[in-house]
Amino acid sequence: MSETSPLVAFSHVVKSFNGGRARGGNVRAVDDVSFDIAAGEFLAVVGGSGSGKTTLLRLANRLIDPDAGTITVAGEDIAGIDPIGLRRRIGYVFQSGGLFPHMNIAANIGITPRLLGTPKSEIAARVDELLDLVQLDRAQHRDRFPHELSGGQRQRVGVARALAAKPRIVLMDEPFGALDPVTRDALGSDYRALHARLGLTTVMITHDMTEALLLADRVAVMHEGRLIALGAADELSRLDNPYVGELLGTPRRQAERLQATLSQSIRL
Amino acid sequence: MLRSTLLGFASIVQTMPGLALLALFYPLLLALATLTSQWFGVGFSAFGFLPSVLALTLYSMLPVLRNTITGLQGIDPALTEAARGAGMTARQSLAMVELPLALPVIMAGIRTAAVWVIGTATLSTPIGQTSLGNYIFAGLQTQNWVFVLFGCIAAAVLALVVDQLLALIESGLRIRRRIHVSIGLLGIAVLAAATLAPSLTRTKSTTIVGAKTFTEQYVLAALISHRLQAADLPATTREGLGSNVIFDALANDDIDVYVDYSGTLWANQFHMPELKPRQELLSELKATLARRNITLLGELGFENAYALLMPKTRADALGIHSISDLAAHAGKMSIAGDYEFFARPEWTALKKAYGLSFRERRQMQSDFMYAAVASGEVDVIAGYTSDGLIAKYGLTALDDDRHAIPSYDAIVLLAPQRANDAKLRAALQPLLGKIDIAVMREANLRATGNGADSSPATVARWLWATINEK
Ligand SMILES: Nc1ncnc2c1ncn2[C@@H]1O[C@H](COP(=O)(O)OP(=O)(O)OP(=O)(O)O)[C@@H](O)[C@H]1O
Ligand SMILES: [Mg+2]
Helix, strand or coil: CCCCCCCEEEEEEEEEEECCCCCCCEEEEEEEEEEEECCCCEEEEEECCCCCHHHHHHHHCCCCCCCEEEEEECCEEHHHCCHHHHHHHEEEEECCECCCCCCCHHHHHCHHHHHHCCCHHHHHHHHHHHHHHCCCCHHHHCCCCHHHCCHHHHHHHHHHHHHCCCCCEEEEECCCCCCCHHHHHHHHHHHHHHHHHHCCEEEEECCCHHHHHHHCCEEEEEECCEEEEEECHHHHHHCCCHHHHHHHHHHHHHHHHHHHHHHHHHHC | CHHHHHHHHHHHHHHCCHHHHHHHHHHHHHHHHHHHHHHCCCCCCCCCHHHHHHHHHHHHHHHHHHHHHHHHHCCCHHHHHHHHHCCCCHHHHHHHHHHHHHHHHHHHHHHHHHHHHHHHHHHHHHHCCCCCHHHHHHHHHCCCHHHHHHHHHHHHHHHHHHHHHHHHHHHHHHCCCHHHHHHHHHHHHHHHHHHHHHHHHCCCCCEEEEEECCHHHHHHHHHHHHHHHHCCCCEEEEEEECHHHHHHHHHCCCCCEEEEEHHHHHHHHCCCCCCCCHHHHHHHHHHHHHHCCCEEEEEEEEECCEEEEEEHHHHHHHCCCEHHHHHHHHHHCEEEECCCHHHCHHHHHHHHHHCCCCCEEEECCHHHHHHHHHCCCCCEEEEECCCCHHHHCCEEECECCCCCCCCCEEEEEECHHHCCCHHHHHHHHHHCCCCCHHHHHHHHHHCCCCCHHHCHHHHHHHHHHHHHHC
């Protein structure tokens, strides 16, 4: 998969935020991070809250600019690219949804094609296609407004919006966090299939280690702004980093506890 | 930075009383108009419409600005980030996301401003813009409460209607119903057209008769229009003009004719320090006016002088007949005057000549003054000799034995462009020297109150009939 040159590459990227307080308020949200993502790769990013995952994603489509280091997309340093065009070429699913409350679902999904000047009829067809894809009934949802949807439905619209302009690269910030396990599982594997079918390159932030291991080709582990591990599941398990070990062990431990609880209740 | 400067400026403007702001704009624009006509050869009328619109625009800035800024600041930053993430430029984000989301707050500001402005617009009457304030000012002056109420209620209804139309536009924009927006815009356009139409359709050949803001002026303006129309000269009146505005308006040909008083022009307009005997003052004034191309056509025959007035019975009881007599009692007495009087040179002259010093000084609407002195609420008032209420309340004017106050002959003035208009002169000639003080007092008394026959036009007809009987 990584026989070609990387599609996205971070090289010694640093991003600090001024916490506002005069003293000691400086947060190194991303601290000297370097990694490559090959075209067609599905990368999951995991790590504790505040470890810099979202910041990493925002850097990739120039919602913010790094303090140091370079980021390239398709070999080009993005510092020299028009950010508007860059963002229209990259799909982005926001952690908080970020749907426009004054636009109906169809308008929300079709926003980037509209900005690109795609004909209306083409946008409408694309919107329907995407609603199918994220398992929302076309007729029922097209004309509704975001506040008329459940949290999970909104997240699915967010995913559809990110895909609307047929991007090659999709950045997803906890796209399935508010979904029930059944839908989440289904949507996750549907997306994985789509990713493969369309030849997408996906970076997905998740808190769910099982999801990360099941969907992604490789998993990146962030900790306090640093990228402490990056690799496929087996590669990660060979590392002797206690934090990574704990993270990796979580799904199995949960499964075992669950098993125990279930068999106990059967015995009773 | 720019934002806080703008907001600060708008707040300062807002704290200025509407009337003061409007009044300030007239001399400002006048100076500007003089400059542009000197530099570019084109002037503009600083009278009426332009200063009103500019002042009211300034006045409406604060709520609109403040709400726009508040509305834009109140937007969830996650949404502006989503807008950027979707690939919007800053302008697209503003137009497609931020403004639509801030719309309710912005519209609330526009609605507040609209209601304020419609209320404040009634104050544009004194700078020569016909408005609903004409009813209010005229009604207050002539104690015609029906007029006052009508003006107030009409302004309130207009404000409510405009507010509702704006609400309709707002809801139309929010739920994206073109029809709502169209109806709202149409309604506002119709209202604007209806209110602008009268001033736009007025033909240039109409003679404009000016009037200051008191009863006598309304009656005399009506009388002049009446005579002009009888002579086949179309005329309209521009009433309720501030006394600082009206003279400049005449000098700039914004109005064609009005009645002023010799002493007022002498002291207030030309700032002449020394007093002259009546005839001498008139001829000098005539020459001074002529230098500014203004024609002093002649006197009407009566004086409307400032006079210190007391109830006759009380004056007799105290043995006060002249202002010199009054000076001895003044320390225990209170005096009331209209809003202008204590700032006028006449008051300074009176104090100086007689060494007057009152226990208390009060400012009142001139119509309430007479009742106040009659009831003993104040001891002395600075009233007008031609006021009809003098007879009604049994007041007496104290003799100005040291001649501190100049004479105030009512004089007819013509604008520069009408100086050689023989038809106009001929139409006004029959009025000159015909109106004596007794007739004018009676006319002023008749013009006070609510009755149908107290309208300036009716009283003007009575006045014309009366002076022709003699
Ligand atoms: N705009 C900002 N201003 C100041 N500090 C910020 C800003 N954005 C992020 N940070 C800080 O940077 C650090 C990393 O934040 P980031 O949002 O990348 O975390 P995260 O890994 O996405 O966390 P979570 O899983 O909770 O979403 C945090 O300490 C956060 O407080
Ligand atoms: Mg995050």
